[in-house]
Amino acid sequence: MASLTEQYLDHIQARLSALAARAAEVKSAWIMGGKEIETIYPHPGEAHINTYWRYGDTSVHLPGYDIRVIPPSGVITTMLLWLVNAAAADHTPA
Secondary structure (H helix, E strand, O other): OOOHHHHHHHHHHHHHHHHHHOOOOOOEEEEEOOHHHHHOOOOOOEEEEEOOOOOOOOOEEOOOOOOEEOOHHHHHHHHHHHHHHHHHHHOOOO
16 A cells, blocks of 8 residues: 555646646646635636645754744645646757
């Protein structure tokens, strides 16, 4: 059975594949999650990728800090940014 992370990445890969199929009509892509995604709707030529992260997803408590740090969403969203860049580069005429 696939891990939760593998299932999540499979879902995102499927979304990226769907985005690649629409590459000719998409002029900009947004990668976001949290509360703001619920009030933003794509305009023609835009694609929104909802990462499904919610605010407060930090995971590490450091002694001396009154808040947790290192949100996994930042790491995964950075990876998604590069996946979208690579998909766009694959569909850009030379």
